[in-house]
Amino acid sequence: MGKRPHVIAVPFPAQGHVKPLMKLAYKIASHGIKVTFVNTESTHKKLFTTSKDVEEQDNIVFTSVPSGSSRTAESQPGMVNVMKESMPGYFKELIEKITSSEKDEHITCVIADSSMGWILDVAERLGIEQVAFNPASVATLAFISHIPKFIESGIVDYGGQVMVPDKVISITESIPPWEVTGLPWSFLGLVGLEKVFFECCETSQQAIRQVKWRISNTFYEIEPAACDLIPGILPIGPLIDADAPRTSATAGSFMLEDLSCLNWLDKQSSESVVYVSFGSVAVMSKQQINELAFGLEISGQPFLWVVRADLTNEPTPDYPEGFLERVGDKGKIVEWAPQEKVLAHPSVACFLTHCGWNSTLECLSRGVRFLCWPSFADQFHNQSYICDVWKVGLKLEQAENGLMSRDEIKNKIGLLLSDENLIANAVRMKKVATETVSQNGSSFKNFEKFIKFLKD
Template identity: 55%
Template sequence: MGLIYILQHIYYAGNLIENNLIWLSKEIPAWNSTEVAWSCPGDSKTQNCFFELLFNMSHYVKLCNWLLCNSFYELDSIACDLIPGIIPVGPLLLGNQLGGHAGSFWTEDSTCLSWLDKQSVGSVIYVAFGSISIHSKQQFEELALGLELIGQPFLWVVRSDIIDEPLVEFLDGFKTRINDRGMIVQWAPQEKVLAHPSTVCFLSHCGWNSTLESISMGVPFLCWPYFADQFNNKNYICDVWKVGLGLNPDENGLITRHEINTKIKTLLCDDGIKTNALKLKEMAKKSVTKGGSSFKNFESFIEQIKH
């Protein structure tokens, strides 16, 4: 939502200064100019296309009679109030209704649910980076070695295109070492995984759908944003809602195995984060039940389009 105002700022003031902070309100996290949505990985042509897309989107938003938002008012009331006419109607969780294929072209591997059934309650680290994020071979191997260091069960979604280099030899050795302690799939039924009692935390890219799904299930985050709104989502997760921790790269831009190991262990010992996550879960549930804010917003929207 805040992207609209950032785009307007750029349009009237010119290019942003590197590492400049943009405050839409002193009560919500600032945007770092190096982390805005069009500062995505790739060449300048890709970034320009993304900027144009978002800028045009801001124009069409102004023409809308209604602007439905997959969030709930209590989660971010200040940001909602910044945009007149916005209607929060979330969280919208569709996996069960659509047979487990909501919003993805990847085929889910539901065998991971049987594997989760065999794990202890609150023991499994779920690792997934959405359908776009990619890693260098070095970064991928550091992540794998970090999960190996932790010494507890993990479920890791590894898309076939997550890196551009061959992984077979490394993964074969990795799988041999971890044996049955970890499971690797190309895609997972994420809502069901997050709702499973064995899942203890979510190592995530902080995409908005993933963020809402984890909030709705009361699962704490370990944040590894990649591009677009994910950096701002991470700021909310860590600094506003306090339901997760962020991973920090070293001086070479690498998130090391030791950083991963340390942060996950810290997260799992933080009772405050766990408590906050459960509170948000209840807020999300209340918002979509009869009398809740999103429930009433959706009812009001339906009434408006009837007349």
């Protein structure tokens, strides 16, 4: 009898990277394959603070290695280089420990976030098969694969700074172009963070080139031209878990989810609620928070608004005077929501979103329309797909003062709720997303192929 296959999965330590790889890990484990999920120590602590039930899953072991820094924000400037220098040694020790202690199992492969290429290097040196996991769109991956060409042609310098202002960059006519202010490593004009993102993008394009297996949380039907540009890409998404029990925390969340919003949604009319969330990173000024609050209020629609404690640059969120009293039960504000369950709820009509890739797939998969408010990295290009290619959402346009005005927010919500074409397109995309992961769907077949590789 052969040894049991054993997979090691290593995400980049950020919310949008950990969550999809953890979903993939659960899916792999459901096929009887053991998975050891390896986080940095600070990420491991966050997960086990918010998701008490992660240990109960069959075939999955959670462990951690030091990131090389006592600071918790590994994605801050300098932290990526610290991880790159320190983590390979710790990871090698972990692999050797597993190999020596588990005689009835063999490590089939190491699946690592493509931006953690140094982890894949360790696996290669140890003679273990490497798999690169891409948590963003394949279009983003295709774009960063062109980084050497961009540098050679003078479009960007060796640090990722754009050398050709007021220009769009296109890699093929079949994929929407990128504005130079919205590249995959653009980060609110913060040069330090943009450099970190650019280095991660460079690592990703190198990692994708060196491995045989390239898997991505997307599905072929929504970005076929991009998938055709990456040899051997295996779209296995959308990775969703909205059907998990209401009482359980969604695995992979860094923050405690407020499940009370689900009971509030139960009391709302079908397809009436505006769901508002900007992910785990975006920050707004007090003035913008006020405009958004007024916009939601004058829209006349019930709304569920996720307001993180650090969403505003003020010590605490400060709403317009009398706002909470005026909206009353028509609005529900929580610090963090079980997003996939929210989007799957029949009362939700549209999603005012930052257009992160996980949020984009979750919204597409539930037939919900988008109101787009991107702020950095790949979010701007995701918006182009949402509004210009799939035609399931609308863009918010800034006023001359740089703010999204209350009237713009109100008017776009009204359009989203009434546009029959947007409604029909959203329903159609839900059908496509459902079919691709169903029996004989393209992502279903791709995942079966991957499982066969892991078991052989």
